[in-house]
Amino acid sequence: MPDNNILNAVVGYQEAVKAKEKLEQSGTDFSEQKGDVGNTIAKLHPKRLTLEVSKIIKETESTKTFRLISTAGQLPPFQAGQYINLFVNIDGTETARPYAISSEPSQRDYYDLTVKRVHEGFVTNYLLDHVEVGQQFLSTSPMGTFYHNPLYHGGDLVFLAGGSGIAPAMSMLKDVLTRKQPFNFHFIYASSYISDYIFIDELRVLAKQHNNFTLTEVISRPPEDYQGITGHLSADRIKSLANITDETMFYICGPTPFNDYCQQQVAELGVKNRRVRIEANGPPKNPDTLSNWPTSVSMDDEITVTVTGKGSFTAKVGEPLLNSLERNGYSAENACRSGECSLCRVKVVTGEVFNPPEAHLRKSDREFGWIHSCVAFPTEDIEILL
Amino acid sequence: MEHFDAVVIGAGNAGLTAATALQRGGSKTLLLERHNIPGGCATSFVRGEFEFEVALHQLSGLGTEDSPFIMRKVFNDLGVMDKVEFVQEGELYRMFVPGEIDTTLPACWAGLKSKLQEDYPKESDKLEAFLKLCSDVTVESFMLLPQVRKTNDENQLKANCPNFIDYGLRSAKDVLDEFFDDEKLKTVLAAYWCYIGVPPSQMPFQDLAVLLYAYAEFKPWNIKGGSQALSSALLESFLEAGGEVRFNCGAEKILTNDNQVRGVRTETGEEISCSAVVSNASSVMTYNELLDHDVPPIEISKDFKSRRMGTSAFVIYMGLDCTPEELGVTSASNFVGNTMDEELIHDCMNTMDDPVAGMLTCYNFDDPSAAPAGKSLVSLVCLQYGDLWKDIAPEQYAQTKYEYAEKLIDLIEQAFPKIRKHIEEVEVATPLTMMRYLNTPGGAIYGFKQNPQDSNLFRDHIDAVSGLHMAGCWNNMGGFQPTYMAGEATAKLVLKELKEKEIEHA
Numbered sequence: 003m004p005d006n007n008i009l010n011a012v013v014g015y016q017e018a019v020k021a022k023e024k025l026e027q028s029g030t031d032f033s034e035q036k037g038d039v040g041n042t043i044a045k046l047h048p049k050r051l052t053l054e055v056s057k058i059i060k061e062t063e064s065t066k067t068f069r070l071i072s073t074a075g076q077l078p079p080f081q082a083g084q085y086i087n088l089f090v091n092i093d094g095t096e097t098a099r100p101y102a103i104s105s106e107p108s109q110r111d112y113y114d115l116t117v118k119r120v121h122e123g124f125v126t127n128y129l130l131d132h133v134e135v136g137q138q139f140l141s142t143s144p145m146g147t148f149y150h151n152p153l154y155h156g157g158d159l160v161f162l163a164g165g166s167g168i169a170p171a172m173s174m175l176k177d178v179l180t181r182k183q184p185f186n187f188h189f190i191y192a193s194s195y196i197s198d199y200i201f202i203d204e205l206r207v208l209a210k211q212h213n214n215f216t217l218t219e220v221i222s223r224p225p226e227d228y229q230g231i232t233g234h235l236s237a238d239r240i241k242s243l244a245n246i247t248d249e250t251m252f253y254i255c256g257p258t259p260f261n262d263y264c265q266q267q268v269a270e271l272g273v274k275n276r277r278v279r280i281e282a283n284g285p286p287k288n289p290d291t292l293s294n295w296p297t298s299v300s301m302d303d304e305i306t307v308t309v310t311g312k313g314s315f316t317a318k319v320g321e322p323l324l325n326s327l328e329r330n331g332y333s334a335e336n337a338c339r340s341g342e343c344s345l346c347r348v349k350v351v352t353g354e355v356f357n358p359p360e361a362h363l364r365k366s367d368r369e370f371g372w373i374h375s376c377v378a379f380p381t382e383d384i385e386i387l388l
Numbered sequence: 389m390e391h392f393d394a395v396v397i398g399a400g401n402a403g404l405t406a407a408t409a410l411q412r413g414g415s416k417t418l419l420l421e422r423h424n425i426p427g428g429c430a431t432s433f434v435r436g437e438f439e440f441e442v443a444l445h446q447l448s449g450l451g452t453e454d455s456p457f458i459m460r461k462v463f464n465d466l467g468v469m470d471k472v473e474f475v476q477e478g479e480l481y482r483m484f485v486p487g488e489i490d491t492t493l494p495a496c497w498a499g500l501k502s503k504l505q506e507d508y509p510k511e512s513d514k515l516e517a518f519l520k521l522c523s524d525v526t527v528e529s530f531m532l533l534p535q536v537r538k539t540n541d542e543n544q545l546k547a548n549c550p551n552f553i554d555y556g557l558r559s560a561k562d563v564l565d566e567f568f569d570d571e572k573l574k575t576v577l578a579a580y581w582c583y584i585g586v587p588p589s590q591m592p593f594q595d596l597a598v599l600l601y602a603y604a605e606f607k608p609w610n611i612k613g614g615s616q617a618l619s620s621a622l623l624e625s626f627l628e629a630g631g632e633v634r635f636n637c638g639a640e641k642i643l644t645n646d647n648q649v650r651g652v653r654t655e656t657g658e659e660i661s662c663s664a665v666v667s668n669a670s671s672v673m674t675y676n677e678l679l680d681h682d683v684p685p686i687e688i689s690k691d692f693k694s695r696r697m698g699t700s701a702f703v704i705y706m707g708l709d710c711t712p713e714e715l716g717v718t719s720a721s722n723f724v725g726n727t728m729d730e731e732l733i734h735d736c737m738n739t740m741d742d743p744v745a746g747m748l749t750c751y752n753f754d755d756p757s758a759a760p761a762g763k764s765l766v767s768l769v770c771l772q773y774g775d776l777w778k779d780i781a782p783e784q785y786a787q788t789k790y791e792y793a794e795k796l797i798d799l800i801e802q803a804f805p806k807i808r809k810h811i812e813e814v815e816v817a818t819p820l821t822m823m824r825y826l827n828t829p830g831g832a833i834y835g836f837k838q839n840p841q842d843s844n845l846f847r848d849h850i851d852a853v854s855g856l857h858m859a860g861c862w863n864n865m866g867g868f869q870p871t872y873m874a875g876e877a878t879a880k881l882v883l884k885e886l887k888e889k890e891i892e893h894a
Binding site for chain 2: 006007008012013014015029032033036039042043081154345347362364365
């Protein structure tokens with residue numbers, strides 16, 4: 003600043019200039035903080051993890067647990083109930099699927115992913131049939147909003163689990179028990195067949211050992227002369243099993259039809275929205291049965307997807323856009339693949355897509371044509387910006 | 389190699405306005421953004437039935453349709469006025485200090501005066517003079533001073549900016565003390581200090597004057613669909629003008645040749661040639677990590693040494709299953725404090741102790757469409773320096789976060805006692821969350837600490853690397869209006885420079 007600066011006439015100006023000089027003498031150019039932001043975030047939320055299968059545990063005929071260790075340093079912390087998105091390359095197709103961590107957060111030597119076979123499950127079947135110890139994968143760091151939030155969930159917890167929905171439940175339960183939380187935790191664990199129950203022996207032992215953990219098994223296709231509880235988790239059934247108060251917190255996790263059914267049943271019991279958490283579970287299998295599906299369009303219709311400046315391909319209406327993009331060699335960042343996390347957001351330049359209720363779009367997304375490609379179904383030829 | 393006239397690094401407010409103004413001004417522009425969505429902190433996220441506004445509390449500078457102010461022209465020039473809908477707020481804020489203060493100020497210059505005079509009759513004449521001073525200092529420092537400085541004529545300064553000379557650079561506390569005896573009144577008038585991040589004793593009076601005058605005269609606003617709607621509208625305008633954007637694509641290096649920008653290397657390793665780079669990243673990141681120099685340019689280094697890291701924030705985003713009325717909300721913006729001592733509040737920002745002052749913003753009070761019927765969208769905020777959070781062990785992070793959140797809820801519940809029992813969705817953001825999403829040192833939300841020395845009055849424009857320009861809050865004020873304007877101003881400068889180069893080469 004020149005000495006003849008007219009601001010010298012302003013009250014306080016010269017003092018401030020002197021104060022600035024003083025600051026300059028004691029300050030740094032921040033070069034000592036080089037890399038600090040990146041390193042700080044990497045300890046909590048690294049963008050990618052490189053994981054190696056250290057052990058494969060056969061849980062049932064249809065289910066395996068894959069124990070994954072980090073190839074570099076300790077695994078980041080997570081909240082029990084969260085998932086990682088596992089990237090795979092299957093016969094040249096780069097894709098990914100989110101899996102809840104079934105191990106507890108108090109140890110971070112490994113993450114367990116418990117995977118149950120799904121009919122025609124592209125990735126699930128690959129994992130169960132082809133993955134071996136020593137194999138490496140990339141994944142996201144743990145994410146998701148399905149966990150016990152101490153700010154409002156309280157200590158009266160009921161988990162309605164269906165099938166592999168027991169995976170996040172197991173992590174949450176062990177976390178509660180390890181940290182000796184003063185919670186009452188009640189699992190109502192539904193399965194079609196007894197033989198499909200995952201972790202059932204361990205759960206029965208834990209229920210005997212801990213007064214604050216209750217396990218209720220409900221079988222929908224019981225063998226003859228089965229003595230236990232049978233049927234579905236109807237409102238009446240849930241009411242008879244759990245002592246529901248205003249403070250009860252419900253967690254629901256299972257296949258999408260199970261989630262939808264349970265949500266409806268607890269709502270019938272007058273349970274408020276704020277007392278129910280439901281884990282999303284992929285795109286809808288039958289979007290054409292949902293309201294607002296265009297009547298003139300059928301799931302098998304073929305449409306053309308054009309990626310601006312890059313190319314085009316044909317795909318079926320009934321296939322989520324993200325999946326067809328990946329099958330055709332395009333990639334978009336993704337994680338939850340259930341419409342929630344918004345990482346797979348792309349812009350539709352022309353054409354219409356069907357956005358099911360799973361798509362948690364922002365108001366302005368709808369306005370300016372942004373969609374969540376993981377749950378979007380193109381109902382005519384479209385052009386997108388990737 | 390692909391060539392662009394300009395590459396803009398970062399699609400925050402200033403990056404978006406810079407890119408849009410550049411492209412609309414005829415420069416072929418590439419916008420790089422490391423996230424999947426434009427906006428930086430001007431964004432939103434969805435949980436359940438709620439869409440949470442991340443950062444915007446009160447947009448300033450719009451004025452009304454009948455009495456427009458500068459941001460209407462800026463947004464019009466950027467082609468977004470017809471793409472967004474603004475919502476006017478009726479109140480400036482409610483100030484609540486248990487047992488001491490509970491007052492709500494209207495967003496109206498005349499109404500503000502009469503409300504304050506009614507509440508503090510003994511200070512009536514002083515209030516008249518103080519508010520006139522606020523408007524005079526605002527006009528002098530933001531309209532007249534820039535013209536006068538060009539003349540460098542002290543007589544011009546004395547003739548045009550007499551109030552600025554006497555008051556503009558004194559501390560806000562000093563001026564409040566000169567005018568008033570009533571401590572409560574001083575606290576009520578100084579509430580907006582948290583939009584700057586430094587207490588009244590460290591804040592130049594001109595900043596407080598402009599906040600009070602501009603919000604009351606030109607009104608506080610919000611946006612339908614939140615700040616994300618404006619971010620997306622800016623991007624739309626940029627794309628319509630032919631701009632190119634890449635998401636999930638951070639810049640890794642700014643490449644130079646003989647201290648002249650030649651391109652940008654992205655995190656995927658691709659090199660892009662360009663004549664100019666506009667960085668919307670923090671200046672610390674830009675010069676210390678992105679620029680391909682081993683050490684930052686000497687004038688930058690010197691400038692940095694007189695800067696101090698600014699504040700971050702701790703925010704709780706909440707969807708409540710009750711209406712704003714049921715919650716007791718009478719104003720969109722609410723400041724709640726356990727003390728009237730701003731020094732103490734600022735000291736607390738440097739600790740993990742229980743927060744002693746915070747804010748609650750209710751987004752569907754003035755805009756019912758901001759939440760589902762029968763529900764409320766609120767955020768609870770307290771300012772806090774970010775470095776405190778860096779030393780917390782990763783496995784302790786979640787628990788520390790929730791414990792601190794409980795304290796902030798306790799504080800705010802003194803004014804709004806029913807919050808806890810209505811929580812339907814909640815997400816907690818710490819300074820590390822700000823760091824993660826904004827990529828700023830210390831998770832800073834307003835850039836460097838906005839002490840008097842941070843002001844441009846004490847800084848020369850630095851042109852250390854030819855073709856490299858900054859746009860954002862790091863060499864300007866923080867906040868929405870300042871960053872939108874900073875981006876636009878930088879674009880004008882770059883357009884001029886590119887044009888000059890064109891002529892040179894012609």
